[in-house]
Amino acid sequence: MEPLRLALIGFGNVGQGFMRVLSKTQVRCVVAAIATKRNGCRLFRDHQPPSQLADWLQEPHETLTLEELVAHPHIDVVIETLPTDLDNPSNVMDIQTAALRAGKHVITANKGPAAHSYLALAELARENHVIYGVEATVMSGTPAIQLIHALQGAQIKRLQGIFNGTSNFILSQMEGGSQYADALTEATRLGYAEPDPSADVDGLDIRAKLMILAQVAFGVSHTTQDIQIAGIRDLDQRLVAETVAAGKRLKLVGLLDPKSASVRLMSLPETDPLARISGATNGIAVTTELLGTVSLIGPGAGAEETGTALLVDLNRVLEVNHG
Amino acid sequence: MEPLRLALIGFGNVGQGFMRVLSKTQVRCVVAAIATKRNGCRLFRDHQPPSQLADWLQEPHETLTLEELVAHPHIDVVIETLPTDLDNPSNVMDIQTAALRAGKHVITANKGPAAHSYLALAELARENHVIYGVEATVMSGTPAIQLIHALQGAQIKRLQGIFNGTSNFILSQMEGGSQYADALTEATRLGYAEPDPSADVDGLDIRAKLMILAQVAFGVSHTTQDIQIAGIRDLDQRLVAETVAAGKRLKLVGLLDPKSASVRLMSLPETDPLARISGATNGIAVTTELLGTVSLIGPGAGAEETGTALLVDLNRVLEVNHG
Numbered sequence: 105m106e107p108l109r110l111a112l113i114g115f116g117n118v119g120q121g122f123m124r125v126l127s128k129t130q131v132r133c134v135v136a137a138i139a140t141k142r143n144g145c146r147l148f149r150d151h152q153p154p155s156q157l158a159d160w161l162q163e164p165h166e167t168l169t170l171e172e173l174v175a176h177p178h179i180d181v182v183i184e185t186l187p188t189d190l191d192n193p194s195n196v197m198d199i200q201t202a203a204l205r206a207g208k209h210v211i212t213a214n215k216g217p218a219a220h221s222y223l224a225l226a227e228l229a230r231e232n233h234v235i236y237g238v239e240a241t242v243m244s245g246t247p248a249i250q251l252i253h254a255l256q257g258a259q260i261k262r263l264q265g266i267f268n269g270t271s272n273f274i275l276s277q278m279e280g281g282s283q284y285a286d287a288l289t290e291a292t293r294l295g296y297a298e299p300d301p302s303a304d305v306d307g308l309d310i311r312a313k314l315m316i317l318a319q320v321a322f323g324v325s326h327t328t329q330d331i332q333i334a335g336i337r338d339l340d341q342r343l344v345a346e347t348v349a350a351g352k353r354l355k356l357v358g359l360l361d362p363k364s365a366s367v368r369l370m371s372l373p374e375t376d377p378l379a380r381i382s383g384a385t386n387g388i389a390v391t392t393e394l395l396g397t398v399s400l401i402g403p404g405a406g407a408e409e410t411g412t413a414l415l416v417d418l419n420r421v422l423e424v425n426h427g
Numbered sequence: 428m429e430p431l432r433l434a435l436i437g438f439g440n441v442g443q444g445f446m447r448v449l450s451k452t453q454v455r456c457v458v459a460a461i462a463t464k465r466n467g468c469r470l471f472r473d474h475q476p477p478s479q480l481a482d483w484l485q486e487p488h489e490t491l492t493l494e495e496l497v498a499h500p501h502i503d504v505v506i507e508t509l510p511t512d513l514d515n516p517s518n519v520m521d522i523q524t525a526a527l528r529a530g531k532h533v534i535t536a537n538k539g540p541a542a543h544s545y546l547a548l549a550e551l552a553r554e555n556h557v558i559y560g561v562e563a564t565v566m567s568g569t570p571a572i573q574l575i576h577a578l579q580g581a582q583i584k585r586l587q588g589i590f591n592g593t594s595n596f597i598l599s600q601m602e603g604g605s606q607y608a609d610a611l612t613e614a615t616r617l618g619y620a621e622p623d624p625s626a627d628v629d630g631l632d633i634r635a636k637l638m639i640l641a642q643v644a645f646g647v648s649h650t651t652q653d654i655q656i657a658g659i660r661d662l663d664q665r666l667v668a669e670t671v672a673a674g675k676r677l678k679l680v681g682l683l684d685p686k687s688a689s690v691r692l693m694s695l696p697e698t699d700p701l702a703r704i705s706g707a708t709n710g711i712a713v714t715t716e717l718l719g720t721v722s723l724i725g726p727g728a729g730a731e732e733t734g735t736a737l738l739v740d741l742n743r744v745l746e747v748n749h750g
Contacts, residue, residue, distance in 0.1 A: 129579075245580075245717065246721050247578075250577055251570065254570040394731045395567075395732055396726055400574075400724075409717065412717055415580035416580065423747060
């Protein structure tokens with residue numbers, strides 16, 4: 105069988121993390137194209153194993169527009185890892201739409217298009233007999249999306265989770281006695297927090313993930329206005345200390361049921377499966393009619409971690425394509 | 428597209444649980460045959476929706492041998508839920524082999540054939556471009572097998588888990604002060620323990636699951652002799668009490684790495700993801716090179732719970748068959 109031909113759209117931390125993960129596997133695929141801001145769109149006529157990719161970026165190659173590249177007959181799968189822009193997802197959505205319309209599988213780490221239009225994009229994928237994979241948009245390589253798909257038959261009633269590692273890390277530092285500002289500085293030093301930490305500490309990142317999960321789990325779309333959010337910005341250390349003293353844990357939790365979604369700062373008892381998730385770790389607890397609650401706990405961010413999630417979706421493509 | 432035609436081999440608790448789960452979903456399939464000890468093999472020429480199954484069992488139908496039935500051209504998928512016999516798996520293995528050779532997908536809840544020959548049966552499935560699904564053999568509807576597949580790209584180093592709900596329930600009762608005999612009686616009363624509890628309390632059930640997991644996770648086969656086991660039969664309540672007093676939990680744990688497998692009675696610190704798993708719940712912690720540890724916690728037994736696991740594999744078949 106012919107190997108799958110991948111187009112990598114975006115080649116930053118996550119794209120390069122994906123390549124490192126891919127180079128360690130036996131997955132039957134080749135990188136046939138790369139598009140980066142600096143190098144433009146490049147389509148490789150002679151497919152090479154991923155390990156020689158660094159050399160390729162030095163050589164001149166045919167240049168196409170992004171829409172032409174993702175729809176090109178030499179491409180089977182589009183791996184899209186452009187930076188998430190929650191306010192302006194339409195550019196990336198156009199690229200994903202062009203690829204799906206051309207019958208290419210699309211695997212993305214980008215929360216923007218999935219948050220706003222997962223249902224429409226997944227339907228477009230179905231119509232074109234390809235996969236729209238969003239495993240990498242939530243909890244990185246911890247396969248939360250796959251878990252939700254697996255539990256559909258058990259009838260999902262609600263889910264809740266710790267979906268942002270940065271804010272959870274800050275809360276854990278504050279449980280250890282740190283003030284908010286010091287905990288944020290530490291999170292930035294370790295690379296968990298961006299220079300502008302709003303998305304992480306104000307609940308915006310969790311809201312985007314809930315918008316994705318609502319569509320995947322319940323087939324329901326929420327606008328950003330539908331979802332009440334809370335954050336941890338400038339949280340008083342005494343509130344954290346008092347919660348711990350009462351034998352509980354203060355957590356920034358995303359909650360979802362078929363009718364509503366919200367981000368809340370909650371005081372969880374120690375018996376809650378999410379209470380003991382510390383540091384940058386994420387977790388999801390899915391409550392079903394037939395199975396009760398199933399919980400999945402693991403890392404929620406990182407280049408190779410997110411690369412692993414992209415690989416999970418790529419393996420689905422391989423299973424569908426090659427039986 | 429034509430609906431998938433299922434043959435149900437075995438129609439006891441798990442088979443009936445599967446039917447109840449299936450009847451609540453929109454899965455495009457029909458029950459085209461049922462084989463039970465009492466009614467023999469029945470192939471239904473006029474496919475009916477699953478809800479009318481009870482009537483079908485009353486009517487006379489064409490009778491075939493099991494091997495003829497699973498290889499019949501009117502069948503696409505074999506759902507095998509015969510009782511597990513770890514000592515004599517060969518009868519069921521013959522049925523699974525006949526089905527796979529005839530190009531039928533095989534989805535099983537039976538630990539016997541999978542423990543002894545998962546690798547060979549999965550290879551036979553690959554050769555015939557069908558799926559050999561064993562999700563229901565470990566942790567019921569909590570999708571541990573799917574998790575391991577998803578984490579392959581992250582390079583699994585080892586895994587450990589609480590894979591037997593009955594023994595974990597007994598240990599939880601003993602933590603609450605019960606003597607072993609009383610806890611076992613309670614487990615039997617609730618339907619967790621069989622009249623002969625050996626498989627659950629002597630570690631034999633966990634050993635079979637480790638044999639399956641070793642093949643799925645590492646491609647390695649162990650014989651029963653390779654795996655050192657421990658159990659909880661007649662465990663002294665004072666040992667449980669002392670462990671709790673020391674701030675730890677006594678757990679019957681299955682451990683697996685690429686070279687070895689064992690079942691051990693372990694004293695786990697509260698920080699261990701498996702320590703707080705109480706009652707009949709199961710859990711698995713998979714440690715990987717790229718993601719660290721990912722944990723999955725949920726129910727480990729039950730008719731509808733195991734039926735949900737069979738449905739997880741059936742959905743994989745649908746994804747492969749219908750894009």
